[in-house]
Amino acid sequence: SFYSWWQLCLGNNRCDCLPQVSKRCAVIGGSGFLGRHLVEKLLDRGYSVSVFDIRQSYELPGVTFHQGDLCDKQALLSALKDVSLVFHCASPAPSSDDRLLFERVNIRGTQTVIQACLDAGVQKLVLTSSASVVFEGTDVKNGKEDLPYAKKPIDYYTQTKIEQEKLVLEACNKPKGFLTVAIRPHGIFGPRDPQLVPTLVDAARQGKMKFIIGDGTNLVDFTYVENVVHGHILAAEHLRADSPICGKPYHITNDEPIRFWDFMSEVLVGLGYPAPRFHLPYTLVYGLALLLLLLTWILRPVMSFKPTFTPMRVALAGTYHYYSCEHAKEHLGYKPVVSLKEGIARTVASYPHLRRGA
Ligand SMILES: NC(=O)c1ccc[n+]([C@@H]2O[C@H](COP(=O)([O-])OP(=O)(O)OC[C@H]3O[C@@H](n4cnc5c(N)ncnc54)[C@H](O)[C@@H]3O)[C@@H](O)[C@H]2O)c1
Numbered sequence: 071s072f073y074s075w076w077q078l079c080l081g082n083n084r085c086d087c088l089p090q091v092s093k094r095c096a097v098i099g100g101s102g103f104l105g106r107h108l109v110e111k112l113l114d115r116g117y118s119v120s121v122f123d124i125r126q127s128y129e130l131p132g133v134t135f136h137q138g139d140l141c142d143k144q145a146l147l148s149a150l151k152d153v154s155l156v157f158h159c160a161s162p163a164p165s166s167d168d169r170l171l172f173e174r175v176n177i178r179g180t181q182t183v184i185q186a187c188l189d190a191g192v193q194k195l196v197l198t199s200s201a202s203v204v205f206e207g208t209d210v211k212n213g214k215e216d217l218p219y220a221k222k223p224i225d226y227y228t229q230t231k232i233e234q235e236k237l238v239l240e241a242c243n244k245p246k247g248f249l250t251v252a253i254r255p256h257g258i259f260g261p262r263d264p265q266l267v268p269t270l271v272d273a274a275r276q277g278k279m280k281f282i283i284g285d286g287t288n289l290v291d292f293t294y295v296e297n298v299v300h301g302h303i304l305a306a307e308h309l310r311a312d313s314p315i316c317g318k319p320y321h322i323t324n325d326e327p328i329r330f331w332d333f334m335s336e337v338l339v340g341l342g343y344p345a346p347r348f349h350l351p352y353t354l355v356y357g358l359a360l361l362l363l364l365l366t367w368i369l370r371p372v373m374s375f376k377p378t379f380t381p382m383r384v385a386l387a388g389t390y391h392y393y394s395c396e397h398a399k400e401h402l403g404y405k406p407v408v409s410l411k412e413g414i415a416r417t418v419a420s421y422p423h424l425r426r427g428a
């Protein structure tokens with residue numbers, strides 16, 4: 071039968087919790103760092119994939135690319151034809167700090183994505199949210215999903231991620247047959263990440279990574295990209311009308327909180343740079359970062375520059391922020407598939423061009 075033939079074709083990729091027959095799904099934001107890793111794993115698992123993105127960054131057999139802006143419903147509709155499952159992992163980069171862009175893409179664009187899914191008869195929508203939706207710049211230790219949304223989010227990116235998550239979870243509608251779930255990863259890293267490792271190396275090359283902000287004991291979650299992908303696929307496959315996950319957010323982490331500065335040091339040393347050594351008081355650095363931000367606003371009409379140490383980065387570097395993924399373990403059967411140690415080793419090996427002296 072077709073069924074047994076397909077099982078043979080899937081060979082080693084087979085797993086009890088994963089699909090045994092081909093399905094068509096769409097990945098909005100599939101050209102990005104997380105999106106592309108998700109697409110590659112979905113292909114491995116026997117899905118065929120439509121990628122919708124404002125840019126095309128690669129070509130792969132089994133993937134149909136649709137280039138467009140997610141704020142354009144007509145463009146989305148052509149990518150969602152015959153699709154029953156949609157992953158939405160598109161967002162402007164947090165570093166752009168462009169309020170109007172975040173509002174247009176993350177809020178109004180997500181409303182358009184939901185409407186397009188309903189019009190196209192999509193049954194499941196999995197959103198990539200962020201654990202930062204509950205982070206206000208102060209310590210979060212083993213935070214669970216029932217923490218309230220941040221009342222004072224640390225930046226426009228986070229503010230619009232909160233609105234985006236609310237929109238998607240509220241759109242879950244069992245009678246209409248439209249089910250939604252949100253995955254909240256934290257500090258994603260891995261090969262091809264355009265922000266964490268490149269920013270770190272850039273700072274190290276400019277001699278700015280000599281200092282530890284605060285006493286250096288603050289624990290943080292960094293999550294290897296394949297674990298984040300695994301969480302998304304589990305969520306999609308557990309999303310059924312009788313499941314407790316409908317309309318709910320789930321933290322996905324490596325479940326191995328690490329000292330922020332130990333993580334930075336392991337990556338830096340792995341790439342041949344010295345580890346930060348000298349301590350600076352948190353409040354001093356935060357105050358300086360605020361001052362610098364003020365200066366960039368005042369000087370904007372005459373010159374523009376992007377400070378490395380923004381208040382947001384200082385807050386992330388100097389506070390505890392790690393999250394419990396117990397609910398994901400219980401409801402999704404989630405367990406990280408790549409350890410932190412292995413994830414760091416694979417990441418370091420994937421950036422030969424960023425090694426010291428390269
Ligand atoms: N990287 C992290 O540490 C992290 C952590 C938590 C959550 N997230 C979330 O994960 C998702 C993916 O992040 P990433 O790190 O892969 O970022 P990324 O920038 O690599 O990917 C985002 C993709 O979205 C696309 N995009 C942006 N605006 C678009 C638009 N108007 N229409 C269509 N496509 C558009 C971009 O072209 C890009 O390919 C985002 O939603 C982000 O908020 C990221």
Ligand SMILES: CC(C)CCC[C@@H](C)[C@H]1CC[C@H]2C3=C(CC[C@]12C)[C@@]1(C)CC[C@H](O)[C@@H](C(=O)O)[C@@H]1CC3
Nearest residue numbers: 164200201202255256257266269270273383386387
């Ligand atoms: C100059 C140094 C002090 C720091 C250099 C590394 C930083 C660029 C990264 C360290 C933690 C990272 C992080 C994000 C961006 C890059 C860092 C600041 C996010 C803010 C990206 C957006 C996600 O939604 C956030 C999340 O909730 O996971 C990230 C948090 C960690």
